Amino acid sequence: MKIRAKLAKDATIRFISHLDMAGALEKAVRRAGLPIAYSEGFTPRPKINFASALALGVTSEAEYVDFELKERISVAEFVRRLKEQLPRGMRLLAAREVAAGAPALMSEVNAASYLVEARLPGRSSREIAAAWEDFLARETIYIFKETKHKRRDLNIRPLILKARLTPRAEGGTWELLLRAGSTGNLRPEEVLAAFFAETGWEGTVERIHRTGLYIERWGKLLTPLVEPRALEEAGENE
Template sequence: MKVRVKFKKYGSLRFIGHLDVMRFFQKVMRRAQIPIAFTAGYNPHMIMSFASPLGIGLTSEGEYFDIELSEPISSSEAVRRMNEVTAEGIEVVSFRQIAEEKKMTGMAIVAAADYLVGFKNETDGAAITEKIITDFLRQQEIVVLKQTKRSEQEVNIRPLIYRMELTKSGIYLQLAAGSVENLKPELVMCALYQFAGICEASAGLSRHRLEMYADLASETEKAAGIRRLVPLDALGKDME
């Protein structure tokens, strides 16, 4: 039985990395007595995979990881137990059964993510207007220098920006996410700052992930640029 867990990450725990988050939840599973399944062999470990690791310094209300259970447990009971033993800065939101197919894991299907980028510098915030964002998105190409594991390369990020809006709280972004195509909000903001003529592009920004999505569009729809984005937890169901 496969389950998808949704959680929030906030406060001082935004500064811990992905491996620490994974170890943290391994301890939570033991303390909450969640019947998680283990791999076979001489060195068994919990069957657990995260949809898309969150960068250090970011907060989020839409993080996901998948596990396998050795026996059933109700969703409400699992959420209660886990939150009783968690730490300030991590809150479990849902615990939902998902399809058994390997191709439906969060890591495999995540296709987009929502972010809210806030300005800590009021001057920079005032300099970004709706017109600047509109003109920025009208560009056919937005070429940036992207760091890879081995080198740097120029990449056109315009097709990876699905939505971008100015709100009272900052800039809302909907970006490509996942193993195939992935765009970080700071790279978009760097390009926007350069377009607007603002220096120190990545300074003074707060970044908050709101949600992660799977794309249920058919291959024909995707080829036509059509997306049908669904939150990852919407693909599961609560267990009684």
């Protein structure tokens, strides 16, 4: 069976990398004695798959993880046992059974929402709001993006799905909904860096918090847990 869970990564463990957090979850699952399934081959790995990697330093209240189990177990039991074994800073928020053949989270999730706190020393609230409005009004916003495979100029404007700024003197809070996953992935710090570059202002990103991961389908935003193929549910409501 497959159980999909929603986890939080709190500020106390924001300095733990995504890979290390995955390792910690793996160990928690073993301590909990959950009947996790293993991959085949010389180095069998437990079948635990994250929807999306989270950068070091970023907190989140919406990390989705699929667990493939080799025996049936109630979702309530799964939640109870795993909760006891999670390290401080990792919280299990909700879980549901999903169809065994449900597509991989990683391939489904295509949008992510964030809260970003940034500082812009010496700038008034009004100045910041106006500059942000101009920035968003542009049809194209190019950034230089370097990945393992290629270096290119990328227009990130179409990847900013929604944005709302609450400005204040010398900074503000940005609520961003950005394209994520294999169809184009934009990180919030890239948006702010482009904004800083555009304005020529010295700004610093103070805090990034992921508030949601979504499957955008037919113009609607679904969370991976209310996705129609989900079956059984436990824990807090979405």
